[in-house]
Amino acid sequence: MSRTEEPAATAPTPAEHFDVLVVGAGISGVDAAYHLKHQCPARSFVVLEGLESFGGTWLMHRYPGIRSDSDLYTFGYGFKPWTGAPIASANEILRYMGEVIDENDLVGHIRYDHRISTASWSSDDDLWTIEATHTGTGEELRFTAGFLWMCQGYYRHSEGYTPGWQGMDRFTGHIVHPQTWPDDLDYAGKTVIVIGSGATAATLVPAIAGRCGHVTVVQRSPTYFWSGANVNEVADMLRELEIPEEWIHEIVRRKNLNDQKVVAQLSFDEPELVKEELINGVRALLPEGYDVETHFTPRYRPWRQRIAYVPDGDLFAGISSGKASMVTDEIETFTEHGILLKSGEELTADIVITATGFNLSVLGDIDFTIDGRPLVFSDTVTYRGMMFTGVPNLAWVFGYFRASWTLRADLVCDFVCRLLHHMDELGVTRVTPALRDEDADMPILPWIDPENFNPGYLMRSMHLLPRRGDKPEWQHSQDYWTEKDLFPSADLDDRCLVFE
Numbered sequence: 466m467s468r469t470e471e472p473a474a475t476a477p478t479p480a481e482h483f484d485v486l487v488v489g490a491g492i493s494g495v496d497a498a499y500h501l502k503h504q505c506p507a508r509s510f511v512v513l514e515g516l517e518s519f520g521g522t523w524l525m526h527r528y529p530g531i532r533s534d535s536d537l538y539t540f541g542y543g544f545k546p547w548t549g550a551p552i553a554s555a556n557e558i559l560r561y562m563g564e565v566i567d568e569n570d571l572v573g574h575i576r577y578d579h580r581i582s583t584a585s586w587s588s589d590d591d592l593w594t595i596e597a598t599h600t601g602t603g604e605e606l607r608f609t610a611g612f613l614w615m616c617q618g619y620y621r622h623s624e625g626y627t628p629g630w631q632g633m634d635r636f637t638g639h640i641v642h643p644q645t646w647p648d649d650l651d652y653a654g655k656t657v658i659v660i661g662s663g664a665t666a667a668t669l670v671p672a673i674a675g676r677c678g679h680v681t682v683v684q685r686s687p688t689y690f691w692s693g694a695n696v697n698e699v700a701d702m703l704r705e706l707e708i709p710e711e712w713i714h715e716i717v718r719r720k721n722l723n724d725q726k727v728v729a730q731l732s733f734d735e736p737e738l739v740k741e742e743l744i745n746g747v748r749a750l751l752p753e754g755y756d757v758e759t760h761f762t763p764r765y766r767p768w769r770q771r772i773a774y775v776p777d778g779d780l781f782a783g784i785s786s787g788k789a790s791m792v793t794d795e796i797e798t799f800t801e802h803g804i805l806l807k808s809g810e811e812l813t814a815d816i817v818i819t820a821t822g823f824n825l826s827v828l829g830d831i832d833f834t835i836d837g838r839p840l841v842f843s844d845t846v847t848y849r850g851m852m853f854t855g856v857p858n859l860a861w862v863f864g865y866f867r868a869s870w871t872l873r874a875d876l877v878c879d880f881v882c883r884l885l886h887h888m889d890e891l892g893v894t895r896v897t898p899a900l901r902d903e904d905a906d907m908p909i910l911p912w913i914d915p916e917n918f919n920p921g922y923l924m925r926s927m928h929l930l931p932r933r934g935d936k937p938e939w940q941h942s943q944d945y946w947t948e949k950d951l952f953p954s955a956d957l958d959d960r961c962l963v964f965e
């Protein structure tokens with residue numbers, strides 16, 4: 466179905482046309498490509514990726530120890546068995562994704578080094594026009610597409626979030642953000658401060674502690690952790706019985722999802738019990754008399770932020786051995802040689818690592834227009850956390866926080882393919898979410914309820930995100946266990962989607 470358009474008078478570059486254009490070749494974009502290939506074989510599609518290869522998050526994060534904190538039986542795709550240890554390194558995830566690309570002949574569909582800058586919708590043509598730059602040659606490229614599938618993740622890839630602390634310019638050592646880790650950073654024997662205690666710090670600290678002189682983690686407030694051996698006993702037992710890997714994947718996936726459901730539910734129903742369990746788990750891995758109250762007793766309900774998994778307790782082993790230590794305090798200012806804390810204590814360091822999170826990027830920092838008018842995503846209301854009112858022929862994969870991201874990517878992929886088939890059946894070329902008459906009085910709320918989930922990068926940027934209503938059709942529920950049944954059965958003709 467591909468065709469090449471004649472260049473318009475004002476457009477110097479001819480546009481290449483695809484039925485579907487996927488933005489990003491991370492775990493979501495490759496999922497979209499797999500689904501298009503198998504479920505919509507008659508449609509032409511291309512995946513444009515700004516980086517030099519596939520993998521997204523797992524390609525661009527290069528800090529020592531980079532690994533998943535979800536188990537790969539659920540972070541892996543539903544259709545491709547995971548055969549390794551549950552918590553995987555970035556390289557193992559990249560190898561798995563590479564196999565998906567090879568086994569499904571997706572190579573020819575992906576174009577790397579294509580950085581997209583604009584996306585413009587024309588209602589006259591029912592087409593998106595996408596402008597991209599080839600990052601290697603600088604060539605300006607144009608594409609048109611009937612449907613735009615945003616798989617660009619949720620954070621700005623070029624730069625992580627670093628709060629502007631006083632005195633940073635005075636510090637004579639290195640300040641490094643894990644997202645832009647210098648390949649040549651020499652931390653052997655050095656005194657290192659890591660600011661922040663989320664999943665990144667929990668991964669990084671044990672990975673560098675052995676080589677550094679000492680690592681101090683400075684946190685404003687404590688985080689929840691859980692720990693266990695990086696093995697899945699059910700999978701190992703089934704393997705011993707020579708059960709096919711497809712079965713093992715499905716069984717372990719279902720078991721893990723069930724276990725996670727129970728914990729997530731319990732953290733709402735009995736938060737104190739879950740809190741106590743988690744803290745006792747940490748206490749058991751630390752030396753007798755360690756100040757767990759100060760450093761590992763969070764002030765929020767479990768699951769309001771993602772709970773970092775510590776495989777084999779490696780973070781706590783680092784603390785127990787004296788190679789790493791925790792400080793719970795606020796930063797007053799950077800000094801020439803380190804950090805002065807509000808308590809008056811001064812920590813010296815050769816290197817300060819700011820494991821302080823992301824900058825949210827709404828839809829890939831691409832300038833969107835609809836019929837010539839700039840599109841402000843925060844003016845829209847989301848349809849099921851994947852499409853937006855007034856924005857035709859566009860879907861976004863935004864995964865789960867409390868469950869593996871990819872679980873939702875798989876669900877959205879099936880939904881979009883079903884939607885594309887439905888459009889064929891109706892003989893239409895445009896689908897646009899729109900609030901119905903009965904939605905007129907619906908409260909319009911922020912993208913996510915801060916009482917439900919409130920990590921810093923979302924709180925800082927909530928005003929940029931699309932909004933939600935209070936009905937299932939008009940929100941991202943963050944609830945896999947509801948959406949797994951809801952999405953496949955969602956009525957496409959319930960008038961939330963206008964087909965033309």
Ligand SMILES: Cc1cc2nc3c(=O)[nH]c(=O)nc-3n(C[C@H](O)[C@H](O)[C@H](O)COP(=O)(O)OP(=O)(O)OC[C@H]3O[C@@H](n4cnc5c(N)ncnc54)[C@H](O)[C@@H]3O)c2cc1C
Pocket residue numbers: 488489490491492493494513514515516520521522523526532533534535536540579580581582616617618619620622665828829830831862864865868869870871
């Ligand atoms: C260190 C780290 C660990 C994580 N661990 C987990 C985990 O264990 N479990 C979990 O569920 N989630 C985890 N996450 C969240 C994680 O980001 C997602 O799970 C998942 O990898 C996101 O995949 P994605 O393909 O949607 O987006 P990304 O991985 O962010 O990939 C998006 C791709 O789109 C490309 N792109 C963006 N904008 C443009 C543009 N304008 N033009 C061209 N290309 C563009 C990017 O270059 C990138 O390759 C983690 C995140 C981080 C940072």
